Amino acid sequence: MSRELGAFRLEVVGALVRVSLLSAMQYRASFFAEFMVGALSAFGVAVPLLLVYARVPVIEGWNFDGALLVTGFFLLYNAFVAGLVEPNLGAVVDGVRTGELDYLLVRPVDAQLLISLRKVAPAAVWELVAGVAVVVVALARLGVPDWGTMALAAGLFVAGLAATYGLWLLVICTSFWFVRVDNLRFLLTAITDAGRWPVSVYGRGLRLLLTTLIPVALVSSFPAMALLGTLEEGHVATALGAAAGMLVLSRWVLRRALRNYASASS
Amino acid sequence: MIEVSGLTKTYRVPVRPPGLAGAFRSLFSREVKEVHAVSGLDFRIEAGERVGFLGPNGAGKTTTLKMLSGLLYPTAGTLKVGGFVPQERHPSFLQQITLVMGQKQQLLWDLPASESFELNRAMYGVERSEFRRTLDELVAMLRAEALLERPVRNLSLGERMKCELIAALVHRPSVLFLDEPTIGLDVEMQVQVRQFIADHNRASGATVLLTSHYMQDIAALTPRLLIIDEGKLRYDGALEALSRQVAPERRVVIRSVVPELLALGFEVQGGGMVATVPAGETNGLIQRTLALAPLVELGVEMPPLEEVIGRVFREGRPGGKR
Numbered sequence: 001m002s003r004e005l006g007a008f009r010l011e012v013v014g015a016l017v018r019v020s021l022l023s024a025m026q027y028r029a030s031f032f033a034e035f036m037v038g039a040l041s042a043f044g045v046a047v048p049l050l051l052v053y054a055r056v057p058v059i060e061g062w063n064f065d066g067a068l069l070v071t072g073f074f075l076l077y078n079a080f081v082a083g084l085v086e087p088n089l090g091a092v093v094d095g096v097r098t099g100e101l102d103y104l105l106v107r108p109v110d111a112q113l114l115i116s117l118r119k120v121a122p123a124a125v126w127e128l129v130a131g132v133a134v135v136v137v138a139l140a141r142l143g144v145p146d147w148g149t150m151a152l153a154a155g156l157f158v159a160g161l162a163a164t165y166g167l168w169l170l171v172i173c174t175s176f177w178f179v180r181v182d183n184l185r186f187l188l189t190a191i192t193d194a195g196r197w198p199v200s201v202y203g204r205g206l207r208l209l210l211t212t213l214i215p216v217a218l219v220s221s222f223p224a225m226a227l228l229g230t231l232e233e234g235h236v237a238t239a240l241g242a243a244a245g246m247l248v249l250s251r252w253v254l255r256r257a258l259r260n261y262a263s264a265s266s
Numbered sequence: 267m268i269e270v271s272g273l274t275k276t277y278r279v280p281v282r283p284p285g286l287a288g289a290f291r292s293l294f295s296r297e298v299k300e301v302h303a304v305s306g307l308d309f310r311i312e313a314g315e316r317v318g319f320l321g322p323n324g325a326g327k328t329t330t331l332k333m334l335s336g337l338l339y340p341t342a343g344t345l346k347v348g349g350f351v352p353q354e355r356h357p358s359f360l361q362q363i364t365l366v367m368g369q370k371q372q373l374l375w376d377l378p379a380s381e382s383f384e385l386n387r388a389m390y391g392v393e394r395s396e397f398r399r400t401l402d403e404l405v406a407m408l409r410a411e412a413l414l415e416r417p418v419r420n421l422s423l424g425e426r427m428k429c430e431l432i433a434a435l436v437h438r439p440s441v442l443f444l445d446e447p448t449i450g451l452d453v454e455m456q457v458q459v460r461q462f463i464a465d466h467n468r469a470s471g472a473t474v475l476l477t478s479h480y481m482q483d484i485a486a487l488t489p490r491l492l493i494i495d496e497g498k499l500r501y502d503g504a505l506e507a508l509s510r511q512v513a514p515e516r517r518v519v520i521r522s523v524v525p526e527l528l529a530l531g532f533e534v535q536g537g538g539m540v541a542t543v544p545a546g547e548t549n550g551l552i553q554r555t556l557a558l559a560p561l562v563e564l565g566v567e568m569p570p571l572e573e574v575i576g577r578v579f580r581e582g583r584p585g586g587k588r
Contacts, residue, residue: 015388108357
């Protein structure tokens with residue numbers, strides 16, 4: 001363990017984030033175009049919600065404001081995925097195919113840290129802003145809860161992020177065996193989109209799926225429920241369990257995957 | 267410094283029948299073939315040695331280098347580099363080595379090379395003052411002062427290789443794995459890179475294992491030679507010993523054409539003449555030549571390295587130790 005900690009240095013994180021920001025800002029046109037796309041995508045998450053609640057006031061016990069909270073957290077999750085997870089883990093797939101991973105794996109730095117923090121997509125800041133705005137608006141309409149409740153919601157949100165990051169890493173690891181897994185990525189994006197709606201609108205089976213194997217409900221519905229005071233017994237344990245399980249499992253699989261790394265011939 | 271015994275790497279690669287129908291079938295059932303990239307390599311390299319790793323395409327050179335640097339897991343056999351088992355990828359091991367691949371790049375494409383150096387500094391935990399000193403040294407040796415602040419994508423291939431070498435050496439590694447570091451470079455740049463590697467080795471005392479397609483790299487840089495073919499070691503020893511063993515003849519070369527010399531076995535080649543004789547008969551031939559044509563300009567050459575190596579590949583083991 002001490003070896004792993006030795007390989008994880010704050011200085012390295014800083015240096016990685018620095019160059020990824022510098023790289024993202026190298027091309028002006030693409031930088032601003034991505035900003036536009038980010039803004040549109042944030043808008044795209046909010047519109048369907050407005051359309052649905054214009055017709056139906058309450059769905060499965062969720063009124064508009066509650067659903068707005070879920071949307072806000074989902075936007076924040078999207079910012080995390082679009083800003084960090086997708087650019088980095090997506091690059092791993094190419095890295096395996098082209099052998100570009102070679103230079104990452106010879107560094108005396110933890111491999112998981114390197115492949116997870118190499119790139120940043122600054123355009124995701126729109127979704128971050130939109131997410132914060134939506135959560136704030138929803139809370140303003142619902143009444144601001146006490147600090148403890150907010151801390152619980154934040155904790156659940158972070159646990160949800162950890163669990164979904166683990167899931168992404170697991171999916172990406174399959175590329176070490178199957179090389180091209182781009183479509184699996186798109187499939188995952190499509191499925192996790194289910195997180196934009198409160199989890200109780202889905203049937204039992206789906207609900208179980210979205211809180212365990214594809215834990216996207218943890219990141220959107222659970223924090224919202226914490227703020228609304230509708231969390232049920234076992235929800236916190238589920239969230240923590242899923243986060244820990246996904247992190248440990250994905251790290252273990254990554255290690256197996258690296259053993260299987262075949263590089264690409266030069 | 268490097269100990270390798272019985273090192274074997276077998277890849278499992280899918281075999282795809284040709285054509286659309288075949289491709290479709292292989293979507294569901296894939297046939298897998300085993301490719302023995304490296305089989306049963308044994309060798310030892312002492313600290314500070316410079317060793318050339320030579321072999322035709324697909325011989326297993328790069329695979330071996332990647333196993334030595336911890337990128338690939340060996341299928342069988344044991345290897346140790348600086349006391350570490352490479353594939354465990356221990357940070358202290360990775361801190362000691364460096365890998366340069368002529369066909370790949372580690373520099374960040376869109377940023378000036380100096381940013382890549384700084385990133386490597388952080389990753390290897392090199393102290394700033396020491397980093398500054400090392401960088402100044404390397405930049406001076408490669409005459410790369412003007413290259414550091416230009417985006418890497420705007421550098422020529424040769425300029426990029428200089429920066430690749432700097433990036434690979436800022437942490438002062440004690441083992442250098444160089445996989446075709448001069449590939450694609452023009453002759454002048456090849457000479458510069460070669461000179462740099464030699465100077466750096468002299469100054470740092472680091473161990474160098476180098477693969478190359480250019481025989482001049484090997485001739486100029488590595489006194490010891492490992493020849494590998496079809497994943498097996500064919501020769502391990504000094505370059506000169508190999509020439510004596512495999513190609514025990516010399517070429518006597520004359521820069522002009524003197525028809526009388528045809529009788530001594532000379533053949534016209536280009537604007538001059540060449541005769542190939544066993545090494546022991548060289549002096550006799552020279553005397554006879556000078557008797558017939560006292561004014562000719564005359565030289566004795568070893569057979570070209572390409573030819574020597576080619577013979578090793580054609581004839582299998584030349585009898586060097588395995």
